[in-house]
Amino acid sequence: MQHKHRGRPPVALQGMLEAADMLFAQSKLPGSVTMDAIAAAASVGKGTLFRAFGNRDGLLDALWATKLAILKERVTTGVPPFDESATPLDRLIAFLDSILMFKIANRHLIHAREATGGLLQSPHYRWMHAKTKNFIMEASNQVDEDYAIYSAHVLLSALHIDLIDEMLAQGLSVDTIRRLQAARGKGVIRIV
Amino acid sequence: MQHKHRGRPPVALQGMLEAADMLFAQSKLPGSVTMDAIAAAASVGKGTLFRAFGNRDGLLDALWATKLAILKERVTTGVPPFDESATPLDRLIAFLDSILMFKIANRHLIHAREATGGLLQSPHYRWMHAKTKNFIMEASNQVDEDYAIYSAHVLLSALHIDLIDEMLAQGLSVDTIRRLQAARGKGVIRIV
DNA sequence: CCTATAACGGACCGAGAGTCCGAAATGCAA
DNA sequence: TTGCATTTCGGACTCTCGGTCCGTTATAGG
Numbered sequence: 001m002q003h004k005h006r007g008r009p010p011v012a013l014q015g016m017l018e019a020a021d022m023l024f025a026q027s028k029l030p031g032s033v034t035m036d037a038i039a040a041a042a043s044v045g046k047g048t049l050f051r052a053f054g055n056r057d058g059l060l061d062a063l064w065a066t067k068l069a070i071l072k073e074r075v076t077t078g079v080p081p082f083d084e085s086a087t088p089l090d091r092l093i094a095f096l097d098s099i100l101m102f103k104i105a106n107r108h109l110i111h112a113r114e115a116t117g118g119l120l121q122s123p124h125y126r127w128m129h130a131k132t133k134n135f136i137m138e139a140s141n142q143v144d145e146d147y148a149i150y151s152a153h154v155l156l157s158a159l160h161i162d163l164i165d166e167m168l169a170q171g172l173s174v175d176t177i178r179r180l181q182a183a184r185g186k187g188v189i190r191i192v
Numbered sequence: 193m194q195h196k197h198r199g200r201p202p203v204a205l206q207g208m209l210e211a212a213d214m215l216f217a218q219s220k221l222p223g224s225v226t227m228d229a230i231a232a233a234a235s236v237g238k239g240t241l242f243r244a245f246g247n248r249d250g251l252l253d254a255l256w257a258t259k260l261a262i263l264k265e266r267v268t269t270g271v272p273p274f275d276e277s278a279t280p281l282d283r284l285i286a287f288l289d290s291i292l293m294f295k296i297a298n299r300h301l302i303h304a305r306e307a308t309g310g311l312l313q314s315p316h317y318r319w320m321h322a323k324t325k326n327f328i329m330e331a332s333n334q335v336d337e338d339y340a341i342y343s344a345h346v347l348l349s350a351l352h353i354d355l356i357d358e359m360l361a362q363g364l365s366v367d368t369i370r371r372l373q374a375a376r377g378k379g380v381i382r383i384v
Numbered sequence: 385c386c387t388a389t390a391a392c393g394g395a396c397c398g399a400g401a402g403t404c405c406g407a408a409a410t411g412c413a414a
Numbered sequence: 415t416t417g418c419a420t421t422t423c424g425g426a427c428t429c430t431c432g433g434t435c436c437g438t439t440a441t442a443g444g
Contacts, residue, residue: 007410008408035401035402046424047403050402055401120355146372158346166312170341172341176338198443199390200392200440201390203391239394239434240392248433
């Protein structure tokens with residue numbers, strides 16, 4: 001059922017997200033994408049931006065969501081290597097590797113979001129943590145929940161984009177990081 | 193050799209550091225300690241603060257340094273358990289545990305410093321990383337430098353104060369975290 | 385006592401997140 | 415068609431905070 005009187009139609013969120021996406025993709029130095037810049041690029045008032053997304057983190061999370069949708073879909077529907085054909089440990093490793101590559105591909109957006117704090121309370125982190133924790137509990141035949149919670153946090157903590165950038169700056173290649181991370185993932189079921 | 197003319201004597205850095213320390217220790221919600229507040233608490237102009245420490249991070253690093261001095265001393269002079277009486281692995285674990293407890297004890301200061309980004313380039317992080325890397329290379333009888341660099345970063349990444357706070361909020365006790373971290377430290381020499 | 389020097393300190397500035405309110409756009413009723 | 419209620423728009427404005435600038439003040443030497 002609709003209201004009797006409709007009023008001025010709202011602008012589509014799509015355009016604002018696309019404008020933000022473009023700015024983050026183009027941004028040379030990270031962190032320079034302001035809300036004013038996004039509003040201007042989207043040809044929209046700043047008030048509209050804040051009404052639509054609440055605050056800066058809301059916008060970044062929404063943009064993050066659109067980027068993460070494909071991976072989320074693949075994981076939840078069980079597309080290989082996230083199905084039963086792979087071992088739980090392989091799924092864990094594939095999951096962490098996917099997130100690593102995802103963060104590198106969207107580094108400016110991720111950098112902006114991770115810089116503002118409160119990331120650990122964000123829905124995306126919670127989702128990643130829940131998934132990681134589940135993979136761990138499936139991979140290791142034990143039910144020590146504290147261990148799974150802790151290990152999931154720890155595995156994800158190595159994926160902060162600042163840390164990745166620092167390691168790349170120190171000469172480690174992406175492939176090296178992926179290889180070492182995979183090895184570390186295997187170690188999860190050995191530690192008690 | 194001295195200058196011919198001396199000019200107005202500078203204020204002691206000590207007082208400013210003490211004022212900042214007090215504010216961080218008292219601060220209820222983290223991140224609320226501004227430079228103005230520190231200047232006021234130290235009965236000093238803001239300009240003096242910035243002239244003395246360069247910028248906010250400089251002040252936080254200086255305060256961090258005073259707090260970390262004891263641990264740094266113990267590690268570099270080889271006081272037990274950082275001497276030869278302990279195995280390299282035990283030293284690594286003791287080192288990580290010391291940093292964990294240090295961060296918890298100074299959580300507001302650490303939170304402020306870790307929130308501003310650029311932590312990975314700070315001298316304290318570089319010191320911790322270098323030490324951790326050395327312990328790892330001593331503990332595992334191998335010379336894969338990439339492995340040591342990566343593992344040191346990863347071990348330290350689990351010590352971000354936000355992450356610690358989040359784990360505590362999720363019900364993990366400090367002792368549980370210490371125990372799991374120690375177990376993870378042991379895992380370092382098993383993974384290849 | 386006067387002058388050169390060096391540091392002080394708070395008024396000031398710039399940037400950026402978030403707010404506020406008059407303007408604009410729309411549908412419905414008369 | 416016109417007027418009105420309603421809903422959203424949008425950019426000027428506010429607020430906070432890190433950082434700067436420059437007139438003021440303290441000191442030592444001549």
